[in-house]
Amino acid sequence: MAQDIAGPTGFPTRQRAEVDWNSGASGPQASALPPVGPPTHALLGNLPAQAHGLILDLACGTGSPAFEAARRNPGARVLGVDRADTLINAARALAAAHAIGNVSFEVMSLDALTLPDESVDAAISQFAFLSEGDVAASARELARVLKDGAPFSVAAFDAMELNTLFSRMVQVLQHHVPAELLPDFDYLTAVAAPGLRERLLREAGISTLHTQMFSWPIPMPSAAAVWSVISAPVPFGRAMDSLAGHELEVVRSELEEAMAEFRAADGTYTFPMACRLFWGSK
Numbered sequence: 001m002a003q004d005i006a007g008p009t010g011f012p013t014r015q016r017a018e019v020d021w022n023s024g025a026s027g028p029q030a031s032a033l034p035p036v037g038p039p040t041h042a043l044l045g046n047l048p049a050q051a052h053g054l055i056l057d058l059a060c061g062t063g064s065p066a067f068e069a070a071r072r073n074p075g076a077r078v079l080g081v082d083r084a085d086t087l088i089n090a091a092r093a094l095a096a097a098h099a100i101g102n103v104s105f106e107v108m109s110l111d112a113l114t115l116p117d118e119s120v121d122a123a124i125s126q127f128a129f130l131s132e133g134d135v136a137a138s139a140r141e142l143a144r145v146l147k148d149g150a151p152f153s154v155a156a157f158d159a160m161e162l163n164t165l166f167s168r169m170v171q172v173l174q175h176h177v178p179a180e181l182l183p184d185f186d187y188l189t190a191v192a193a194p195g196l197r198e199r200l201l202r203e204a205g206i207s208t209l210h211t212q213m214f215s216w217p218i219p220m221p222s223a224a225a226v227w228s229v230i231s232a233p234v235p236f237g238r239a240m241d242s243l244a245g246h247e248l249e250v251v252r253s254e255l256e257e258a259m260a261e262f263r264a265a266d267g268t269y270t271f272p273m274a275c276r277l278f279w280g281s282k
Helices: 021-025 038-045 066-072 085-097 135-145 164-173 185-191 196-204 223-230 237-241 245-258
Strands: 053-058 076-082 103-107 122-126 151-157 208-220 269-281
Touching (some): 038 066, 038 269, 066 076, 076 085, 164 223
Parallel strands (some): 053 122, 076 103, 122 151
Antiparallel strands (some): 151 269, 208 269
């Protein structure tokens, strides 16, 4: 059930550099469309059925949830924007490879969108909007580009301890690498302080606003599969690159021990996850 929101306190400051999301597209490019997981279904489910006009996907990465929004709304145009140019190039290549004609992608910063006022009919975002960059400015940009009454729906990580896979990795790595090499999860948790993002959206000009926690499980078939996710360039690439071969094996062993509670008898893993959904209209 959605809950009403109330606004709180001052805004936190970042203590470390932001993650270099471009590094996430530095390897071989995927040929399949991004998977459509439970958070994508949940956030798109908070939009009216069969949207028309322009749907804006903020911080789209390689195209999730833009591609699914394009599939569900064939009469709409979907524009995915992200400041990471390599991710945008990867999304463009996927759109061309799969002949998806009602989606396009552009390099843009969330806090300085190069779009006209009141030019967007609906907006969506999954896991970066309301977390990265200048969050207050991004909220103002969302309100600026939405038409009056236009809907939006966002999924954003809440306290990072609820992201059990990555938070356990931080618990292990913090004993092996300098803090500046780790993602600033303390900042992301502070941004998720109760009511803070809701206040910023209301102050920006969002008139109707709802919020709700959303939980889902992430299954993984083996410890090797968990390690392949953790050792990817984002978000722990800098930390992993600083470790020598022996240290990597120590980290891997400690990680398996730290994640034992999520392992079933058959060697598979299930990681509980949670995010916060925000939706409403201008």
